[in-house]
């Protein structure tokens with residue numbers, strides 16, 4: 001059996017197993033070379049990080065726990081010298097996505113050939129506006145060139161704008177621009193940390209009034225438009241269920257999901273500490289995960305997180321919605337068809 005087939009079979013088996021987590025995001029470094037206006041990560045850089053060997057050991061633990069999808073992020077994960085080694089291991093075990101702000105992917109293209117998605121963040125088709133958001137001159141040029149290069153080289157690149165009031169009215173144009181070229185689009189949603197937990201694992205979103213979505217009707221219209229576009233455009237990677245959930249949030253201020261942190265998804269930081277999400281304190285180390293997963297402590301935490309309504313970070317909403325074998329199947333139908341290994 002080829003390694004791609006083995007991987008597909010192992011992933012299908014894990015996806016259909018009940019009561020298993022599905023997704024993990026591992027922030028393999030805190031280093032970042034950008035200074036985005038809506039982000040806190042670059043303000044809290046830390047030179048310390050796990051070695052590639054430790055991360056590889058941790059990835060195998062996550063696979064044995066049942067995790068199917070992994071996102072390697074940071075900071076910028078591609079700033080690590082040893083990222084090729086980490087990606088190589090991860091992409092054998094999971095549907096693997098690597099995030100980049102557009103500055104590194106073209107330089108690390110050989111390391112990225114094995115991943116299922118390289119997610120490059122571009123927030124506007126307008127160069128000046130994009131560079132203002134990223135607070136780095138040349139960010140737009142780097143990112144657009146990286147997307148073109150990776151696409152031409154057959155690497156499965158996706159564009160991931162963060163939807164905010166700054167670019168709300170051009171999300172449809174950004175989507176059309178890239179999907180017309182055969183490049184998938186996935187979205188983030190601008191959010192900022194409101195955690196009351198002074199021990200929160202780390203901070204991501206920085207409060208910035210320019211980014212908060214004030215035109216809620218435009219957001220509802222955008223959801224409707226994307227739902228319609230999705231019927232014909234398979235390169236829009238957001239599920240219809242997620243778009244409907246977002247629409248309810250902005251139209252009726254209604255949260256129609258229950259959080260599945262530490263149940264269906266978890267995060268790992270640069271030191272290997274794990275938490276349900278970044279807004280709460282860490283609950284142990286990746287290396288304790290096999291013993292802790294079914295512990296009383298984790299069961300109690302899951303209950304607390306299930307009732308938590310503190311954030312709308314889109315990836316957490318997404319993995320809360322698609323949190324059962326049934327949800328995994330709908331994911332498979334809606335999204336995985338774009339994954340590199342299933343393509344093959």
Ligand code: SF4
Nearest residue numbers: 032034036039041101
């Ligand atoms: S949003 Fe990403 S690229 Fe921008 S500063 Fe934060 S971590 Fe770096």
Ligand code: SF4
Nearest residue numbers: 259277279305308311
């Ligand atoms: S809603 Fe869930 S993901 Fe968001 S802060 Fe609460 S526990 Fe974390």
